[in-house]
Amino acid sequence: MAKRAKKRRAWTAGEVRDLKAMARKKTPAGRIAKKLRRSEGATRQKAFSIGLSLDSRS
Secondary structure, rough: OOOOOOOOOOOHHHHHHHHHHHHOOOOHHHHHHHOOOOHHHHHHHHHHHOOOOOOOOO
């Protein structure tokens, strides 16, 4: 059985707001991703694209 392709979900304003808030509190990237139900890679990429630093937190 073939794997189903995952559909991309657009980031909502609420998710971006939560991402910014958690980044300010120095929450680890993995925990942010889990809370937002996104991959860690997607979370890091979004943070980078809006100018946030998640450092090298794991």
